[in-house]
Ligand SMILES: Nc1ncnc2c1ncn2[C@@H]1O[C@H](COP(=O)(O)OP(=O)(O)OP(=O)(O)O)[C@@H](O)[C@H]1O
């Protein structure tokens with residue numbers, strides 16, 4: 001019985017998590033750590049009551065909206081670019097270095113510039129999020145599109161099928177596992193992007209709330225915001241995983257079906 | 258009228274590839290003709306251009322010199338008078354056995370008609386996979402996956418089968434069984450078969466003729482008829498003439514293998 005319980009996948013991580021919380025709580029009390037340095041878990045819990053539930057929801061929704069919009073644009077734009085990169089050597093030689101340069105630009109540093117150019121509205125925040133979420137998606141899609149077994153491409157050529165069907169019926173489905181590993185990285189990066197954009201310019205959103213709370217030295221509520229952010233990130237990541245499991249079960253490694 | 262044109266004919270075919278380290282001559286003046294419905298096995302060291310030969314026959318490559326004729330007509334591009342079977346089954350992992358077999362129709366025409374689906378079911382039954390139509394490739398063994406690969410190649414009922422080491426990824430027992438099953442399929446519905454293998458016993462057991470190729474640049478160095486009646490079974494290889502042929506083929510291949518090591 002004890003064996004069975006311990007072998008369940010969630011039990012061990014949960015136990016260690018609870019243990020850390022308890023140690024943290026005890027340490028915070030025993031050493032009387034001031035809450036602006038490291039608030040105890042119970043203090044963070046109290047931090048949630050600093051603002052009303054509706055206000056929390058507003059913050060979460062604002063961040064979620066920006067993250068999902070940036071993520072959406074990243075998907076929509078990376079698909080044609082990846083197809084182009086995979087199909088044309090010329091295009092990949094022309095574009096790839098450019099993409100690497102864009103990727104190497106620290107988005108946190110460009111964010112203020114983008115805000116000045118695009119204003120403090122959603123557009124700027126979505127662009128910032130997009131810039132962070134876009135690159136891993138293009139790379140994984142391109143890799144996936146090129147990972148098709150050459151024999152299938154030969155089969156396709158010998159059938160003299162229209163070129164687009166080689167993409168839709170062979171290359172794209174073959175890329176699905178790659179695309180999903182890209183999507184999983186990209187969705188968590190999108191949350192980071194949204195928060196970064198809110199640090200720079202926003203009146204609402206979890207990023208804005210954390211920034212605002214720390215500037216007032218209200219650390220417990222800043223931590224509460226952080227907890228929400230982690231939860232949001234995890235839920236989005238799991239949603240992408242779930243989508244893969246439901247829509248493309250064959251694309252998962254055997255033991256995880 | 259008796260048709261005298263060969264199913265496949267290579268006329269002085271040469272193939273040179275441009276590579277990063279300069280031109281690479283894979284094939285040099287290959288002359289080979291294969292009669293309709295003949296089963297021909299090709300042996301040769303690794304890298305001597307056997308797969309290249311199949312790609313030429315399929316029209317996926319155009320030769321740098323000479324020409325390839327299929328049923329008397331010069332090949333000038335991909336054509337689907339052929340079915341291809343590869344070393345790995347290379348099935349679509351997301352598609353069922355039935356959908357994998359009908360894939361050529363779906364890919365070519367964008368849809369699969371009911372008669373085509375019926376035809377696929379027959380071919381699936383012929384390769385011994387009746388009842389597995391709805392399974393995904395990952396649920397099948399390697400041998401069964403290769404059967405699906407063969408069914409996919411037979412589905413459009415081509416006159417010519419190009420098989421590139423189709424059984425070499427299988428374990429020895431499965432491999433022998435699959436060879437004999439292929440013979441049954443071939444006898445039930447005759448086809449011209451160009452069959453590449455590294456196994457002398459396999460070549461001798463299956464083929465009417467065995468071709469031996471030299472190390473790169475590849476050309477035909479021997480062309481032997483297998484002195485065996487049909488139908489054949491696992492005991493066929495015991496006949497002394499066949500043992501003799503196998504020994505001769507081994508003799509012919511050895512120097513090419515040593516030459517192959519050098520490159
Ligand atoms: N598209 C290509 N571009 C450049 N070189 C090629 C190309 N295709 C084949 N080659 C080269 O031509 C030679 C013959 O290749 P091929 O695949 O036909 O050999 P093979 O006899 O089938 O070998 P194996 O037994 O290992 O399958 C090899 O050296 C290979 O590297």
Ligand SMILES: [Mg+2]
Nearest residue numbers: 307308309421
């Ligand atoms: Mg080969």
